[in-house]
Amino acid sequence: MAREFDQADLNEPSHRPSSLDEFIGQRGLCANLRVFVEAARTRGDALDHVLFHGPPGLGKTTLAQIVAREMGVGFCATSGPVIARPGDLAAILTNLKERDVLFIDEIHRLSKPVEEVLYPALDSRKLHLIVGKGPSARTLSIDLPPFTVIGATVRIDLPPFTLIGATTRSGLITNPLRERFGIPLRLLFYEVGELTEIVSRGARVLGVVLTVDGAREIARRSRGTPRVAGHLLRRVRDFAEVASDSAIDAHDADIALGRLGIDERGLDAMDRRYLSLIADNYGGGPVGVEAVAHTMNLTPDTLIDEVEPFLLRSELLIRTPRCRRLTVAGFDH
Structure with missing residues (x-):
């Protein structure tokens, strides 16, 4: 699985931030997270489920690792696209120890069948697996802890655990999943x-x-x-x-x-091409992101995740659900 590169990757492994005190930036977030971790640790409970959301590269993976370290528990990392089937999720969940942290990057990319298995695991620490028959039958090749069979459903009790989800596209997370995160935290660009x-x-x-x-x-x-x-x-x-x-x-x-082509404002060649294309081909907008992506031979997701966040922050671009439009500064850049 591709690993997020953030401030931890500026350091050799032995020099990575190992605590919230060592983590640079995100001060308000870290202050609140410190309280939540200390309270859970004092009670001997698993930390409530956490959702980190914000642009890529801001430290979501590092913070998840720090949470596990400060809680004194195990850490398991995976990503939404890797968990293709409910059985894949079951294999991960049944290997967690008490109060462990499960980190799922790109959690917005979980499939609906996987999400539906995840809900009872988050709500009541129960894993419900339906055992089908005939052509729809599925074989689970995982080592199961003690379980109960109720009709065609296998119910497995799970230990208390913490799910930490990370996403750059919080708007794509379904409401039922979003509502199960007791600690939603937004990471901001750094000063x-x-x-x-x-x-x-x-x-x-x-x-x-x-x-x-x-x-x-x-x-x-x-x-x-x-x-x-x-x-x-x-x-x-x-x-x-x-x-x-x-x-x-x-x-x-x-x-x-x-x-390297990095200008005074931090824009690179792709940023400038994006701005120039909208200015020259579409008169500054409005224009749909799909049209821009097609012209640039990129996917819309690449523009939404990698290019547009900084242009929005720099007040060079206005984005709506349906179109993009340059600001005066963006048109003149």
Whole structure:
């Protein structure tokens, strides 16, 4: 399974944030999460189910790992597309220990049959599996704990556990599933100061001599996202090493980022192509995302998840459920 790259990936494994105190950014979220974790741990209960939602690369996976570590429990990670059948989910759930954390990335991509099996597991820690007959019969090749057979249904008791879901598309999560998360938490884009701290820490781990203004220049053009900051730090380091620079300052970072096609606002070639296409081909909009995606030879999901969030935050784009329209700043960029 592809793993989310966030601020943890700026560090070697032994230097990853291991607690909420070490995690940089998302201060309000972390403060509340700290209370919820401490309360559950004091009671000896499993933490309520958690939903992390927000743009990609902001630290959802790292926070899920930290929650498990601070709760002192096991951690199991998977993703929505991997859980293709109810039996796949059953195999995961029946291997959880008491109070373990199950992390499902891209949880909005769970199929309806899998979701329906998940509901009673979240509500009452029961796993209900229907044993069919004839052509519809299914064989479960999993080791089951003690279970009860009621008619054609196998009912399995599960230990208390915490589901942590992560999604970049919270609007695609069904209401029945959304309502089962007692702790919904939205991750926000990072401020430049927070990213500067993350980049500086990453540089120390990588053995890169980076000035404060150099770190800030990288942070300023990182789209508010630790994942992007990590990529840019490594590429700026490459340019500096080839140029035999002893220390990377803002000027060095600016030159390297310019060669990478990252402009002063942090926009890359794909962002600029997106804006230019809407401006030149559609007069600034309105235009549907499907039409733009087709012209750019990309999927609508790629534009919605990877391109549009930063353009919206930068007030270059207006998005409605049916169309996109450039702002004056977006038209002029």
